[in-house]
Structures are given as structure tokens and as C-alpha cells.
Amino acid sequence: xxxxxxxxNWEILTKxxxxxxxxxxxxxxxxxxxxxxKKLGIVDQTRITTAVSELLRNMHQYANGxxxxxxxxxxxxNNALIFTCIDEGPxxxxxxxxMSDGYTSSEGMGYGLPGTKRLVDNFEIETEVNKGTKVxxxxxx
Amino acid sequence: xxxxxxxxIIKIREFLIVSIQVDMHDKxxxxxxxxxxxxxxxxxxxxxxxxISVLEMVDSFIGRMLSGMASMxxxxxxxxxxxxxxxxxxxxxxxxxxxxxxxxTALNMEKGMEMLEERLKENNSNPIxxx
Numbered sequence: 001x002x003x004x005x006x007x008x009n010w011e012i013l014t015k016x017x018x019x020x021x022x023x024x025x026x027x028x029x030x031x032x033x034x035x036x037x038k039k040l041g042i043v044d045q046t047r048i049t050t051a052v053s054e055l056l057r058n059m060h061q062y063a064n065g066x067x068x069x070x071x072x073x074x075x076x077x078n079n080a081l082i083f084t085c086i087d088e089g090p091x092x093x094x095x096x097x098x099m100s101d102g103y104t105s106s107e108g109m110g111y112g113l114p115g116t117k118r119l120v121d122n123f124e125i126e127t128e129v130n131k132g133t134k135v136x137x138x139x140x141x
Numbered sequence: 142x143x144x145x146x147x148x149x150i151i152k153i154r155e156f157l158i159v160s161i162q163v164d165m166h167d168k169x170x171x172x173x174x175x176x177x178x179x180x181x182x183x184x185x186x187x188x189x190x191x192x193i194s195v196l197e198m199v200d201s202f203i204g205r206m207l208s209g210m211a212s213m214x215x216x217x218x219x220x221x222x223x224x225x226x227x228x229x230x231x232x233x234x235x236x237x238x239x240x241x242x243x244x245x246t247a248l249n250m251e252k253g254m255e256m257l258e259e260r261l262k263e264n265n266s267n268p269i270x271x272x
Contacts, residue, residue: 021168047233054201057167
């Protein structure tokens with residue numbers, strides 16, 4: 001499912017290491033920039049920026065950061081903006097639980113994955129305990 | 142540097158007015174929260190208007206910060222009104238599934254101010270007697 005970025009003819013727009021909260025703010029701006037450039041409506045711009053913000057915060061909070069890639073390309077017949085987060089963090093032990101609505105972790109916030117999924121057109125996740133997590137979201141353009 | 146930016150809090154009569162003009166990173170949001178609570182304590186303000194009309198995005202963290210602040214302020218006898226949320230932001234928050242209990246909202250500053258004045262009037266006419 002989530003192979004390396006090079007298995008597709010997708011064009012990489014940005015590839016950035018996320019380390020600090022400032023990186024998250026910077027990437028939010030960049031995501032909105034590309035969404036605007038690809039003529040997404042204001043609501044979709046906001047949806048995708050918010051979804052990316054949620055994923056990057058997870059990555060920052062649980063995995064101490066990771067790699068964030070923005071690509072553009074074709075996925076199953078759809079032209080898409082593609083956002084991938086790759087970390088080498090602790091992974092998610094019970095993915096099914098994390099993906100179920102209403103699940104919250106001990107801090108009362110969970111990973112917010114079901115909510116994030118609702119904001120995008122395609123959502124894929126791969127995770128392995130003690131190895132890391134890859135999340136890829138897409139918005140058709 | 143980003144870190145040096147502070148969001149100004151203005152006091153007008155019994156109310157504090159905060160206008161968030163930048164995309165906040167998490168620490169900044171937390172700092173704003175404690176800044177506002179400190180100001181409530183210092184000034185005895187009865188209400189806080191937070192203008193988010195230029196915010197292009199409210200994610201779960203900022204959403205929780207805002208509703209947390211409303212609960213804290215209410216314990217300190219101050220009401221919080223969030224003013225001017227963009228339609229796209231409101232749509233996204235609902236889809237995200239974020240509930241913001243205890244949050245009062247108003248379309249604009251003027252309506253928000255009216256809400257706070259209304260509340261103040263009610264409180265003054267029905268003072269709770271000390272036990």
C-alpha cells in the first residue's frame with residue numbers, strides 16, 4: 001500500500017523534516033499555498049490544511065518528528081495532492097481502536113485519525129510498533 | 142523570531158478584547174491561554190472577546206485550547222465569546238468531530254459585545270448571595 005514515494009510518477013513539491021512546532025506552522029502555510037494554487041475551494045483548502053496539521057502534530061508529539069512529503073500526481077484515475085507523513089516513532093499498538101470514532105487516549109485526545117480521515121478524499125495508514133507510522137492522505141484536484 | 146510575537150490583549154470597560162492575527166503554533170496558543178487568564182485576574186474583567194476572523198484554520202489543538210480557556214475563565218467568573226469564525230473553519234471543525242463545550246460564539250465583535258453586556262446585566266440584577 002504505502003510504498004516509497006518513487007513507485008509512482010508523482011512529482012514531489014516539498015520534502016521536509018518536521019522537528020519543531022514552527023515547522024508545522026510553516027507546512028500549514030505551504031499546504032494552503034498548494035491547495036490554493038490547484039484551485040481548491042476555500043472549504044477544501046481549510047479541510048486539507050487542518051488534516052495535515054493534525055497529522056503533523058501527532059508525528060511531532062508521539063514520534064518526535066519525521067518526514068513530510070507533498071506530491072502531486074494521479075491516483076486511481078484521480079488527480080490528487082498527496083501528503084505523506086513518515087516517522088520512526090513508537091507506532092500505534094491498536095490501529096483498529098485508533099481508527100474508531102470516539103476513541104481517546106489517556107490524554108483525552110487520541111490521534112484524531114477518524115476526524116482527519118473525514119476531511120480528505122483518501123486516507124491510508126501503515127504502522128508497526130517500535131518501527132514507526134506512515135500516513136498518506138489525498139485530496140482530489 | 143516567531144517566539145517573540147505576543148498577541149495583545151486590550152481592556153475596554155469590563156471586557157478584554159483579543160484579536161488573533163497570526164497562525165499560532167502550539168506554545169503560542171498555550172501562552173495566550175495563560176496570558177488571558179492572568180489578565181482576567183489582574184483586571185477583574187467579566188468577559189473576553191476573542192476575534193478569530195482572520196484565522197484560516199482551527200485544528201483540534203487550537204479548538205481545545207479555546208474551549209479549555211472558556212471553562213477556566215468561567216471558573217473565574219468571566220465569559221468567553223469567540224467572534225467571527227470563518228464558515229470554512231466552522232465546517233471543518235464539525236467534520237473533524239471536535240466538540241467545543243461551553244463555547245459561546247458570535248458573528249462579529251458588536252454581537253459578541255452585546256452578548257457579554259446582556260450577561261453582565263443579568264448577573265447584576267440577580268446577584269448570588271454569599272452563603
